Amino acid sequence: MLKSTMLAITAGKEDGIAIVRKDIPIPTPNSGQVLVRIIYAGQNPPDAYALDKQRSAAYFDPDFILGSDLSGIVVESKSDNVPIGARICAWVPGNTSVTGAYAEYVVCDAEMVICVPANLSLRLAAALPFSFFTALHGLQVGLGLQMDKMDTERTPVLIWGAGTACGYYASQLLHLAGYEVIAVAGQKSKYQLEAVGVNNFYPRDNLDQAIDKSLDACVRCMKTEASAHIHTLLPAQPSVTKLANLKITFDLVHTMTGKSLPILSMVQPAHTADHLALHHEIAVEWSKYDKGLLYKMLQKNQIKILPITVWREDALANSNVKERIESIKEALEFVANGSAFPNGKIVHHIQDIQQRIEHLLGGP
Structure with a gap:
């Protein structure tokens, strides 16, 4: 049976609480977009800010999906430039839109994803884009x-x-x-x-x-x-x-999406549409799958990735997707309540890479 919903994390209505949802519709890519099966998601400080109602007052919405950094596999493409099966990393406007990384799937603009070269693992790639x-x-x-x-x-x-x-x-x-x-x-x-x-x-x-x-x-x-x-x-x-x-x-980096997002109300004076378009153009120049500047630098090992720690890697080695996404909730609340992570970047392993991608199929 085809799946219509997915697991994802949103902010709860109470301070410091994240919610694991199972009623979030699997997004559908439009022209120029790709659907990505998320393998790893990187954690960033703004993810926990979204759990602080005072700090996120300008952009809080209980249906916004949290998380901005991701790496994964393209399972559906409406782009001539990014093929199905491509290994990509990307950042998305999580915490301030329904497009977030703490989920099973995400839709990305094809011009904003970066091809992960053969010399880079998906787990490391998930720690890169947003920062x-x-x-x-x-x-x-x-x-x-x-x-x-x-x-x-x-x-x-x-x-x-x-x-x-x-x-x-x-x-x-x-x-x-x-x-x-x-x-x-x-x-x-x-x-x-x-x-x-x-x-x-x-x-x-x-x-x-x-x-x-x-x-x-x-x-x-x-x-x-x-x-x-x-x-x-x-x-x-x-x-x-x-x-x-x-x-x-x-x-805020969110201007590079080219979209007028709720979080941008924190920036005054407000950006014009021309400003957003210009910032987006710069982002595309550095993204563009395998044509952008960042891919070329990664291919030449010119950019060193910050050291990472995979959250509860050993404990979750044999866990299912639901258990792994629930562990992200734990990590978010850990930070929101004032605890500190080790030096480097925390990455969450959401799904395994399967030899045969059973895209959108139900089952365990």
């Missing part, structure tokens, strides 16, 4: 830097929080494009960052030194005719020396 594109968005859209061109002047760029997933990928993008990277992160991230070309590292553990030698120093030491730009990934304004030539901006 990578958040970093790309911050650098290219937020700061106006050209990540697809070499900077011959070795322009210095400070990454505060370089040990986070976004900071790690931002550091790599900047290094590959010729910028001078100044990194502030926890001491445990030092060697990991040095391995991807970061030479200017200041430990966050010594906060006075980090501030004196990095962020505040960068601003105070600028000549009066110079301009400075700080772009943040959170709406809170950074505490730095205020200068007339200092510009501080905040934006």
